[in-house]
Amino acid sequence: MATTQPAATDSEPQEPSYAPTDRTVPTRARERAAYDHALVHAILDESYVCHLGFVRDGAPVVLPTLYGRVDDRLYVHGSTGSRPARMAGAADDGRAEPGLPVCLTVTHVDGLVLARSAFHHSINYRSVVVHGTAHQVTDPKEKSTALDAIMDHIVPGRAADSRRANAKELAATAVLRLDLREVSAKTRTGGPNDEPEDMDLPYWSGVVPLRKGYDTLIPSADLAPGIEVPGYLSGL
Template sequence: MRPLSGVFGSHPLLADAFVCHLGITLPDHPLVLPTAFGFDPSGPDDGGSLYVHGSVAARWLVASPGAQLCATVTMLDGLVVGRSAFHHSMNYRSAVILGAGRLVDDPAEKDHALELVVDHMIPGRTATLRRSTRKELAATAVVAIPMREASVKARGGGPGDEPEDVATGTWGGHIPLQLASSAPVPDNDATGEVPDDVAARARSLG
């Protein structure tokens, strides 16, 4: 484990990823769930705050405050084709963040956290939306995880083949992968043009 101070400020991993996998040990079994997230490097937790949210009735959220949580973020950047089975691999960027969960009960921080989750998907989106209702906020719980420490790893490039395997003339290399979007698809009830924030997000992923 190492401090995250400065890592995510210069590393695009959290900005590029849309899903984190959150691990928690429940009384009867371990559980890993994919979830949307938001993050604030200047948040109140040590090293900044990573936020996840869900229904107040969800067992994992009820068990999260005070529990040791594991949040894993991964971006797959390529498939590595080696000249032997041993040297096939993947190019990736990943971070495993460990920390005690904290229930966000301050109304202002909760609003901020939920805005971060939405704006992480579509930057600037919350500024165009109505405010959440009391009923919606009461049905939603937010948990913060400190970003002080993590295991941050990355791999890039081609295979690390043995010289004798290269000498055989077998092809080696890698297949780059990237997240790409298509044009936004309007809902059946949508009116007007695609909003600027949605169109901009689609272009950034195109």
């Protein structure tokens, strides 16, 4: 059963949520699923790479790629010659309208869960799954907004602190748009779920936390003298 949201009150407005569908309600551990915008957006905004799944010539394909979010819309970066870009911008494969049916996923691994039994080993994680139809962005203004969002998704502030793409580079770059409509998040937290009869077994159990961090910056070997590290990078 999908997660039940508490009733809204005048003093505590209800968090906007995506409507669960047959594709976004998991068949296992349904209590770990959530549909509120804030959680979904937070998971998406913290990652750098998504995996884009689609069907090509009757076989599944999953590609890692960069992305950025603007409100309730994701933008995925690629080459104009890539198969996803060409499929998303044309009506083929029996489809009446342009667009490519896709499934996009993002996952964070937060901890390794070690149980007393092999069966109950797991991971703590946060994930988002998005179903929908990706379309190639052709409007120049929207494409510029999308590329800026992808740049700033890598490091906030970077889009304004780099040379903008020229006409040749823009012609070689494709951007796919995917609206966040059919979306779910799924998370696991806490320790292992050992069986009561296993509690006295002589094996260590618990969680090995994982964390993301940034190391010391490595400047380009050909960086011109006098160029200081910008504040948005030193702040990392």
